[in-house]
Amino acid sequence: MNKPLILSAFYLSAVLAGCANLEPQVPQAQAEIPEQWPLAQPDQSADSPLARVADLGWRDFFVDARLQTLIEQALKNNRDLRVALLNVERARALYRIQRADRLPSFGLSAQASRNGGDVASRDIATVSLGLAQFELDLFGRVRNLSAAAMQSYLATEEVSRVAQLALIAEVANAWLQLATDSESQRIAQATLENYQAAFKLSEQRHALGAVSGLDVSQSATLVEAARVDLARFSGRVETDRNALALLIGGPFDPQLLPKQFEPQISGVQPLPAGLASSVLLRRPDIRAAEHRLLAANANIGAARAAFFPSISLTGSVGSASEELGGLFDSASRSWSFLPRINVPIFQGGRLRAGLEVATADRDIALARYEQAIQAGFRDVADTLALSRTLAAQREAQEALLAAAIRVHELSDARYRAGQDSYLLLLDAQRTLFSARLALVSTQQAEQANRVLLYRALGGGLDGGVGGNLREQSQ
DSSP, X not given: OOTTHHHHHHXXXXXXXXXXXXXXXXXXXXXXXXXXXXXXXXXXXXXXXHHHHHHOOHHHHBOOHHHHHHHHHHHHHOHHHHHHHHHHHHHHHHHHHHHHTTSOOEEEEEEEEEEEOSSXXXXXXXXXXXXXXXXXXXXXXXXXXXXXXXXXXXXXXXXXXXXXXXXXXHHHHHHHHHHHHHHHXXXXXXXXXXXXHHHHHHHHHHHTTSSOHHHHHHHHHHHHHHHHHHHHHHHHHHHHHHXXXXXXXXXXXXXXXOSSOOSOOBSOOXXXXXXXXXXXXXXXXXXXXXXXXXXXXXHHHHHHHTTSOEEEEEEEEEEEESSGGGTTSGGGEEEEEOOEEXXXXXXXXXXXXXXXXXXXXXXXXXXXXXXXXHHHHHHHHHXXXXXXXXXXXXXXHHHHHHHHHHHHHHHHHHHHTTSSOHHHHHHHHHHHHHHHHHHHHHHHHHHHHHHHHHHHTTOOTTTTTTSOHHHHHO
16 A cells, blocks of 8 residues: 555545435425415506515614614614624534544654563654544435534524524614603693693682682692603603613713604505415515524435444554654554444444434424425514504594694683583593503604514615624624
């Protein structure tokens, strides 16, 4: 056997590798969901609003510059997202470890020893380049394990995108909640000031004998009730700020916080039905489930390959000499080649059980993949249904507020003219206050539903979940 034996073994392994692949065909998912969303008048055009929201990145979806700044800070500082990104790095390293098994491993070693006895001692120095135990991947076992590791890494990367998308939605919803409670606080403050002015006027009129003490007491109840509401909303504003600070993961400029509710934080109008349900396959959680299915299917190929013989190679080429100066002489050269074949004969059912486990894992992954598609379809269908009902609810609340304002104006005029009792004016004032708060709450629910639809569709690929998470976290 000549010197380049190790290199010849390497080329032989490259030729033999991939001779067989025992991985089965990936089964098709049977999610059994409708092709269209369950709403009338679908819009299948490429520029439909629903198609646009699936393509928009978060920088385009959220139009408020302050909210964009807070989202960017959260993507950099949030600890939960940082853990998700570190899990991606870990999965990538595990894949590289598994992929390294597909290539031969060479190592250079040097050794010096002294052996002695009753007669004399002997020195031996050796240096060698060795091939570690390398498996010829005749049946694709190593290749399938590497493919499974790669799919697991890709699944982990998609999970990190799920975490990013969830964080963006949570920051937006926290912003909306803070804006809603700030607006409610402002309404409560203005209402309290109006009630206090009316209370003073009632006291003055009572001193002149124009109204009874009952009217003064009823006006006082409105003042105290408004103080309770103001304190309640003030506490909510503080807790909303704390929640937003936790999501952002660090200090932020208070000027970035909303002072009042703005009817629209996204650049997308109310969304009608449209676009095929296959857009769900772009959601990162569904893509993660698909990668897990592919990983489990590759493990079946590795489990099948374990039934067949395996061949591993170990060898070295080097030099050995009793004199250090003659270590590299031509007469001191040495080599070794140790091929080994392993034929499984009796394993006590271990190999068959391993194949059954791999098959069951694949079937579980398939069921979870189908379940993820079904859950995604429900998420989008629910948000589309709510987008229509919330729009109708907001319009009704706006009409109710306009009517409450008119009733309050008439009740106040009739009370001042002495035509109605103060009890009617009191009821009109309470109705007006409730109508204002209800309208803000409905507007908040409508905007939060658009954020939920953005998340349900998987966001966009430009500046959204498809962006470079590692660059954004640095």
